[in-house]
Amino acid sequence: MRRYGKHTDEDDIRSRPNRKGNRPRTNIRPKHEDAAEGMVLTVDRGRLTCLVDGRAVTAMKARELGRKAAVVGDRVALVGDLSGAKDTLARIVRIGERNSVLRRTADDDDPFERVVVANADQLAIVTALADPEPRPRLIDRCLVAAYDGGLEPLLVLTKSDLAPPEKLLELYGELDIPYVVTSREELYDADGGVVGGAAADRVRTHLAGRTTAFVGHSGVGKTTLVNALVPEERRRLTGHVNAVTGRGRHTTTSALALPLGGADGWLIDTPGVRSFGLHHVDPSRVIHAFPDLEPGTADCPRACGHDEPDCALDAWVAEGHADPARLASLRRLLATRERREGD
Numbered sequence: 001m002r003r004y005g006k007h008t009d010e011d012d013i014r015s016r017p018n019r020k021g022n023r024p025r026t027n028i029r030p031k032h033e034d035a036a037e038g039m040v041l042t043v044d045r046g047r048l049t050c051l052v053d054g055r056a057v058t059a060m061k062a063r064e065l066g067r068k069a070a071v072v073g074d075r076v077a078l079v080g081d082l083s084g085a086k087d088t089l090a091r092i093v094r095i096g097e098r099n100s101v102l103r104r105t106a107d108d109d110d111p112f113e114r115v116v117v118a119n120a121d122q123l124a125i126v127t128a129l130a131d132p133e134p135r136p137r138l139i140d141r142c143l144v145a146a147y148d149g150g151l152e153p154l155l156v157l158t159k160s161d162l163a164p165p166e167k168l169l170e171l172y173g174e175l176d177i178p179y180v181v182t183s184r185e186e187l188y189d190a191d192g193g194v195v196g197g198a199a200a201d202r203v204r205t206h207l208a209g210r211t212t213a214f215v216g217h218s219g220v221g222k223t224t225l226v227n228a229l230v231p232e233e234r235r236r237l238t239g240h241v242n243a244v245t246g247r248g249r250h251t252t253t254s255a256l257a258l259p260l261g262g263a264d265g266w267l268i269d270t271p272g273v274r275s276f277g278l279h280h281v282d283p284s285r286v287i288h289a290f291p292d293l294e295p296g297t298a299d300c301p302r303a304c305g306h307d308e309p310d311c312a313l314d315a316w317v318a319e320g321h322a323d324p325a326r327l328a329s330l331r332r333l334l335a336t337r338e339r340r341e342g343d
Ligand SMILES: Nc1nc2c(ncn2[C@@H]2O[C@H](COP(=O)(O)OP(=O)(O)OP(=O)(O)O)[C@@H](O)[C@H]2O)c(=O)[nH]1
Pocket: 158, 159, 160, 161, 162, 182, 183, 184, 185, 187, 216, 217, 218, 219, 220, 221, 222, 223, 224, 225
């Protein structure tokens, strides 16, 4: 007999709407019904730091989970020593169903695209307006990764003291993406210390009550921003406070979930994500972000990539059902799936 405990694992959740009363396809019974719930904050060489009842608990994946990996943001069920005391180790016995995924790209060391962040609601794409120059193609790739993974994008444009945002924003006007512009004066006090001023407040209003993954390539000011949004004492939760700066720069390549200061919500810093896995992007998921175009795909051939000659969108848009500029934007995004030098 199958029993549903308080906590169910991924497979249970999938097979629950079972009105016909068929036998569930899986024979994995929920064990460990007394397991505690937690959220993965960071991962370091197989050790996962999980938040359980406000405590940071170090855990390992139970062998019974097989190849399934828990990643930052995952909701997990844990058993064993949950005290969070030094040198204790709990076990993760279940990983909850994910409602979003952010995949990093395959790289030279690892031929697989891998999920690096789970369950984030939003993807903050941090781009400097100058120094380094904005890379629109990279932004577009981030957008595709967000739409495909089920995250809502947010553009964070830093260093507006060096260059104005208008030209870059023009590229995204048709996409109607929320954005925030920040500058040095609004982040620093007179001594050069980060005070978390007006710019941080503006960013925070977009993060309140949500979980936001932050991505951005080197030098764009992501760390500066994260430091302004997460007060130092909150960063201690995961124990990743850098001995030199005390600013909580963490040293692993894993993402790191941090509780937002000044509002509810989580910020997931992703030091390791330089590019995204777009190999498995499903155009039909990307087109969900274009509800004005979606009805026009009704006459598309099966598995249409929406950028091929017999795509029905061309005729549909030509008939005046939607703005051609929107179709052009969709196609521009879809075209970034192919990797190029520098992505
Ligand atoms: N002019 C200007 N400089 C800024 C601003 N924000 C950050 N910086 C500077 O830009 C440089 C990079 O900032 P970081 O916060 O370290 O950038 P990062 O994106 O974390 O980059 P990595 O440390 O390489 O990962 C630093 O010298 C910051 O002082 C800004 O709004 N305006």
